[in-house]
Amino acid sequence: MRRALFEGLIADENDNVVTVAYVGEEPCYVVNDAGFNRHISSEDVDRQVLHMLGEQIEGHEEEISQQTAKMLGQEDIFTQAMLLNQIKQMDRQFETLLQTGIPADARAYLGMMGFKVVIDMHGEILRVDQPSAPARDDE
Numbered sequence: 001m002r003r004a005l006f007e008g009l010i011a012d013e014n015d016n017v018v019t020v021a022y023v024g025e026e027p028c029y030v031v032n033d034a035g036f037n038r039h040i041s042s043e044d045v046d047r048q049v050l051h052m053l054g055e056q057i058e059g060h061e062e063e064i065s066q067q068t069a070k071m072l073g074q075e076d077i078f079t080q081a082m083l084l085n086q087i088k089q090m091d092r093q094f095e096t097l098l099q100t101g102i103p104a105d106a107r108a109y110l111g112m113m114g115f116k117v118v119i120d121m122h123g124e125i126l127r128v129d130q131p132s133a134p135a136r137d138d139e
Helices: 042-057 061-072 077-088 090-100 104-112
Strands: 019-023 026-033 036-041 116-119 125-129
Touching: 019 036, 026 042, 036 042, 042 090, 042 116, 042 125, 061 077, 077 090
Parallel strands: none
Antiparallel strands: 019 026, 026 036, 116 125
């Protein structure tokens, strides 16, 4: 059964965290619209968020693979090439992520770091709050 990918990280226009409910086997984000609970397909919202994140990654694949390899302590060219290949197959990775979900501890970590998606009552993304990297000294 598919789960809501960003459960606990989605808020409504009033900054209230939305809940998740299932309609049959489909997970939905539930937005309180003046007492009426609107059920929005979590897959629709999740795909919007993944698309936004993918756009931010685009054009930075080399740097991301290098920094990821550095964080892993494996800065060899083979690891960087493997990571770059995975990043370039982002659409496939996102599809896998939609099926497997994000582990609860990873979602909790994202929340603690300040990651939050704000949607309107129709499920359209209004903004995505993300943690930012500290500014470099040379900038």
